[in-house]
Amino acid sequence: xxxxGDRQQLSYIASQAADARVNLELETExxxxxxxxxxxxxxxxxxxxxxxxxxxxxxxxxxxxxxxRGYEKLTEVRTYPQVTALVNRIDWLGSFANEVPFxxxxxxxxxxxAPLRAQHIRTxxxxxxxxxxxxxxxxxLGVQLGAIxxxxxxxxxxxxxxxxxESATGGRFHPNFDRIGGLKDDLPAGWIDETRTVMKKLRRFxxxxxxxxxxxxxxxxxxxxxxxxxxxxxLQYGMSGANLRASGVDWDLRRDQSLPMAWDKVDWKVWTxxxxxxxxxxxxxxxxxxxxxxxxxQLVDTIPAGPVMTKVPRxxxxxxxxxxxxxxxxLGEMGYYVVSQGDLxxxxxxxxxxSFNNISITPWLLKGVYVPDIVTILxxxxxxxxxxxx
Amino acid sequence: xxxVSLIIAEVPYWGxxxxxxLGGLVAVLLPAGTIVYLFLFKMxxxxxxxxxxxxxGPYGSMQLxxxxxKWLQKEDIYPARxxxxxxxxxxxxxxxxxxxxxxxxxxxxDAWFTNFEAGIFYALAVSSVSVLGILIAxxxxxxKYSLLGGLRAAGQLIAYELPMVLAVIGVVIQAGxxxxxGIVLAQNSGSMFGFDGLGNPYVLTQFVGFxxxxxxxxxxxxxxxxxxxxxESELVSGYMTEYSGFRFLIFFIGEFATAGVFAMIASVLxxxxxxxxxxxxxxxxxxxxxxxxxxxxxxxxxxxxxxxxFLVMWVxxxxxxxxxxxxxxxxxxxxxxxxxxxxxxxxxxxVAF
Numbered sequence: 001x002x003x004x005g006d007r008q009q010l011s012y013i014a015s016q017a018a019d020a021r022v023n024l025e026l027e028t029e030x031x032x033x034x035x036x037x038x039x040x041x042x043x044x045x046x047x048x049x050x051x052x053x054x055x056x057x058x059x060x061x062x063x064x065x066x067x068x069r070g071y072e073k074l075t076e077v078r079t080y081p082q083v084t085a086l087v088n089r090i091d092w093l094g095s096f097a098n099e100v101p102f103x104x105x106x107x108x109x110x111x112x113x114a115p116l117r118a119q120h121i122r123t124x125x126x127x128x129x130x131x132x133x134x135x136x137x138x139x140x141l142g143v144q145l146g147a148i149x150x151x152x153x154x155x156x157x158x159x160x161x162x163x164x165x166e167s168a169t170g171g172r173f174h175p176n177f178d179r180i181g182g183l184k185d186d187l188p189a190g191w192i193d194e195t196r197t198v199m200k201k202l203r204r205f206x207x208x209x210x211x212x213x214x215x216x217x218x219x220x221x222x223x224x225x226x227x228x229x230x231x232x233x234x235l236q237y238g239m240s241g242a243n244l245r246a247s248g249v250d251w252d253l254r255r256d257q258s259l260p261m262a263w264d265k266v267d268w269k270v271w272t273x274x275x276x277x278x279x280x281x282x283x284x285x286x287x288x289x290x291x292x293x294x295x296x297x298q299l300v301d302t303i304p305a306g307p308v309m310t311k312v313p314r315x316x317x318x319x320x321x322x323x324x325x326x327x328x329x330x331l332g333e334m335g336y337y338v339v340s341q342g343d344l345x346x347x348x349x350x351x352x353x354x355s356f357n358n359i360s361i362t363p364w365l366l367k368g369v370y371v372p373d374i375v376t377i378l379x380x381x382x383x384x385x386x387x388x389x390x
Numbered sequence: 391x392x393x394v395s396l397i398i399a400e401v402p403y404w405g406x407x408x409x410x411x412l413g414g415l416v417a418v419l420l421p422a423g424t425i426v427y428l429f430l431f432k433m434x435x436x437x438x439x440x441x442x443x444x445x446x447g448p449y450g451s452m453q454l455x456x457x458x459x460k461w462l463q464k465e466d467i468y469p470a471r472x473x474x475x476x477x478x479x480x481x482x483x484x485x486x487x488x489x490x491x492x493x494x495x496x497x498x499x500d501a502w503f504t505n506f507e508a509g510i511f512y513a514l515a516v517s518s519v520s521v522l523g524i525l526i527a528x529x530x531x532x533x534k535y536s537l538l539g540g541l542r543a544a545g546q547l548i549a550y551e552l553p554m555v556l557a558v559i560g561v562v563i564q565a566g567x568x569x570x571x572g573i574v575l576a577q578n579s580g581s582m583f584g585f586d587g588l589g590n591p592y593v594l595t596q597f598v599g600f601x602x603x604x605x606x607x608x609x610x611x612x613x614x615x616x617x618x619x620x621x622e623s624e625l626v627s628g629y630m631t632e633y634s635g636f637r638f639l640i641f642f643i644g645e646f647a648t649a650g651v652f653a654m655i656a657s658v659l660x661x662x663x664x665x666x667x668x669x670x671x672x673x674x675x676x677x678x679x680x681x682x683x684x685x686x687x688x689x690x691x692x693x694x695x696x697x698x699x700f701l702v703m704w705v706x707x708x709x710x711x712x713x714x715x716x717x718x719x720x721x722x723x724x725x726x727x728x729x730x731x732x733x734x735x736x737x738x739x740x741v742a743f
Contacts, residue, residue, distance in 0.1 A: 146711025152438035372713045
C-alpha cells in the first residue's frame with residue numbers, strides 16, 4: 001500500500017467499504033475464481049486468484065513461482081560461456097536478446113569490446129528476436145480476444161524470422177550464439193538478401209494485423225479505456241518496455257544509454273502513446289515491430305567488414321568486480337548484475353527480468369474490471385512465464 | 391395430392407413415424423457433418439493459411455468419422471460433486487431443441503415433417519429450449535467456469551431472442567402468414583420488378599430484417615463475436631468444461647446442427663426456401679406444384695443453407711469477441727430499436743401497396 005498515492009489509497013478504502021455495503025444490502029456472497037495455474041488464458045503457469053462479485057473483480061492476487069527454475073543459483077555452478085545456454089530460456093520467445101546483456105556485462109568486467117561487425121550482427125539478431133517475440137504477441141492478442149485467425153498469420157510470418165535466426169545461428173529458439181568477445185560465427189552467404197525480403201514480409205504482416213485487429217471495432221471497444229495505467233503509477237511499479245511507453249513515458253534503453261551496440265548508428269523512432277490503456281500497449285508494440293524491421297534493414301546495409309571475434313583467452317576468467325548491464329528487451333528492461341571473484345564462473349548473478357515487474361501492477365490494475373477484461377489486460381501487459389519466474 | 395403424399399399415405403402409421411424419425415436424423419446430422427467438415431475443418435484452415443486434416447481419406451474427408459470414433463472411445467467422466475441426473479440430461483435437452491426445430495422446416499411442396507399454421511412461431515419458441523439445457527449444464531457441473539458460462543449463455547440467448555422475433559415479424563407481415571410453406575409460396579409466386587416467375591425473395595425487401603436475423607442467429611448459436619458462454623480464453627470451455635466423450639459430442643453436434651437448421655430457416659424466410667428463380671412455372675397454390683420439386687427442393691434448400699452458414703462461419707473466424715455488457719447493450723440499444731422501426735415501415739408499406 002505504501003506504493004500507492006493518497007488518492008489510490010482513499011479509493012481503495014472506499015471501494016472496500018462499497019463492497020461491504022453491497023454485500024450487506026443484497027446479501028450476496030462473493031466467489032473466488034482460481035484462474036490457473038493450468039488455464040488456456042495464461043500461456044504458462046501463472047495463477048491468478050480473483051475474488052468476484054458477479055462478474056466484477058473485487059481483488060486479485062497473482063501468484064507466480066510455479067515455473068521457477070532457479071537460474072540465478074544455477075549460474076553460480078556454470079562457467080561464463082555456459083551461462084548463455086541457461087539464460088536463453090528466460091524469455092523463450094526472444095532468446096538471443098537474453099544473452100546479450102549477460103555477455104556485455106562479462107565483457108565490461110574483462111575490459112574488452114566485440115569488433116564492430118560483431119556489434120552490428122548482435123544488434124540485428126537482437127532486433128530479429130524482438131520481431132519474433134512481438135509478432136507472436138500480436139497474433140496471440142487475437143486468441144485472447146476470441147479471434148482465432150490472427151495467431152496463424154503470426155505463426156506463419158514468425159517462421160520466416162525464425163528461419164533467419166536458424167540459418168545464422170543454428171538454433172531456432174535457443175541460438176546460444178553470443179560469445180564473450182564476439183560471436184560464434186559469421187553470417188552465412190545470402191543471408192542479407194534474405195533478410196531484406198523477410199523484413200518486407202513482416203511489414204506486410206503488420207499491415208494485415210492492423211487491418212484485421214486494430215481497425216476492428218470490437219477490438220477497439222474491448223481495449224480502449226480498459227486497464228488504464230497512469231504515467232506516475234507505471235513509474236512507481238517499475239514497469240518498463242512498451243507498457244511504460246504506452247503510458248506516455250518516453251523511455252527506451254536502446255536510445256538512452258550507450259552500449260557497444262549499433263542502435264545509435266541508424267535512424268529510428270521511439271513510439272509512445274498518451275492513453276496508457278490496453279489498446280495503447282498493443283499499438284506501441286505494433287509500431288515497435290515496424291521500427292525493428294527498419295533498424296534491421298538499415299543495419300544490414302551498413303554492416304562493416306572485419307572479424308566477428310576479438311582476442312580472448314581459451315579459458316575465460318573474468319577479473320574480480322561487479323557490473324550491471326541492462327538492455328531494452330522485447331518485454332522491457334532486462335538486466336544482469338554480475339558479481340565476479342575472478343573464477344571461471346560468476347560468484348552471484350542477479351537477473352532483472354521485465355515481466356516480473358510488469359505483472360506486479362495487476363492487483364492494482366485488475367480491481368473492479370470484469371472477468372473478460374482480466375484476459376485482455378493480461379494479454380496487453382504481455383508477460384512470458386519464463387520471464388516472470390526465471 | 392401428388393405421388394409423394396400418396397406413397398406416404400399408404401404406409402401404416404408406425405411406418406410413417408419411423409420414416410419421419412429417419413428423415414429427421416438425416417436432416418439434422420447431414421448438415422451438421424457437412425458444416426463441420428467443409429467449414430470448421432477446411433474453410434477455417436484455408437483462411438488461416440494451413441491445410442487442415444489431410445490424412446484421413448482424400449483431403450481428410452473421413453476425418454469426421456475419426457473424430458466421432460475418438461469421442462466415443464473416451465471415458466464418460468462426471469465431476470464428483472455434479473448433480474448427476476441433470477448433468478447427463480443437459481446435452482440431450484440441447485439436442486432435442488434442434489430436432490424440434492427441424493420438424494417445421496419445409497424441404498419441398500410435400501417434403502416436410504409437420505406443416506402447421508403457426509410454423510415460424512413454433513420454431514422461434516422451441517429454439518429457446520436449448521437455453522434450459524445450457525443453463526442446467528452450467529449449474530449442474532459444480533464448476534465455477536461452467537456456472538459463469540451457463541449464466542452468460544442464458545442472458546445472451548434471452549436478449550437475442552427478442553430481435554430475432556421482431557426481425558421475423560417483418561417477414562410475417564409481408565407474407566401474411568406464419569406458415570413456413572406459405573412464406574415460401576408467397577416469395578416464389580411474387581414478382582420482382584414486375585417480372586413474374588422470378589419470385590421475390592424477402593432478402594431484397596426485408597434486408598434490414600435479414601441482417602438483424604443473422605446477427606441474432608450468430609448470438610443464438612454462440613459463435614464469435616458472441617461466443618462469451620464458451621469463451622475458451624477466459625472460461626476454459628464455459629458450460630461444456632466438464633463434459634467429455636459422447637456427451638461433449640452431443641453438445642458439439644447440437645451446436646452445428648442448430649447452425650444448419652437456423653440457416654435453413656433463414657433461407658426459408660428470406661431467400662425463397664426450396665425454390666430458386668426459373669424453377670417456378672407460374673404455380674400459385676401448393677397443389678399445382680410439380681412433383682419433381684420434392685426432390686429438387688431439398689437440394690436447393692441445402693445449397694442455400696450452406697451459403698448462409700458460410701456467412702455465419704466467415705464472421706466467426708474473423709472477429710474477436712465482445713464483452714458481456716457490450717453484447718447486451720448492442721441487443722437492447724441497437725438491434726431492438728432498428729427492428730421495431732423495420733416493423734413499422736413494413737406495416738406502412740404493406741397497407742400502402
